[in-house]
Amino acid sequence: MMTQFATMTHASFDVSNIEVEKDGIAYTVDTIRELKNKYKDTKLFFITGTDAVLDLPNWKDPEEILNLCTFIAVNRPGYVTDTLDDKLDKLMKNYNGEILSIKAPQLKISSTDIRNRIEEGRPTKYLLPETVEQYILKKGLYKKNEL
Incomplete structure (x- = not known):
């Protein structure tokens, strides 16, 4: 509900309730599969913090996730980014996917x-x-x- 309120003034965003309506565990890969089936000709982007992107190897089916959508890694306050590009490159090579790195203004x-x-x-x-x-x-x- 709060996500809908947060994005209601941005026409480019569409909030999905797939995970809310799902019984049991909602894995990211299942949600993205469903979105990809619904929006077949649309390029999907997954926007999240760099900390979450670097944790992708621990997610269910990370290679499939990166084949279904492009990740956008947004820097987080207090997160060391010295070797970030190298780590993202390694993830892209390991999982054959695309990850974009965004340097956004950092708000605490x-x-x-x-x-x-x-x-x-x-x-x-x-x-x-x-x-x-x-x-x-x-x-x-x-x-x-x-x-």
């Missing part, structure tokens, strides 16, 4: 910090899209349970 934002701020009644302005912030406040999410 963590979901844990945001939840703690909400629980403590501290502001979250500029840390979340306004639509997501409104949804969280309206639903009373992450508020401290007072007994």
Whole structure:
């Protein structure tokens, strides 16, 4: 739900509920297979942090994932990137896939910090899209349970 609110003003994004509706474990490879079947002639991109991309060898069927879509690795704050290009090149060679590296402005934002701020009644302005912030406040999410 929050992903829909976060992307509602961006016409280029489409939120899928495939994993939400799935019974049991939702593996990335299964989700991407389903998306590829649904959008046969569309090039799929998987945007995630460099830490997750470097963990691909531990995912289910990483070679198939990289054959079905292009990964976009976004740098994360505090993550050492000195040897990142070499590591990404090695992954691409090992799994015969395409990984693009994006150097984005680094913001020190963590979901844990945001939840703690909400629980403590501290502001979250500029840390979340306004639509997501409104949804969280309206639903009373992450508020401290007072007994």
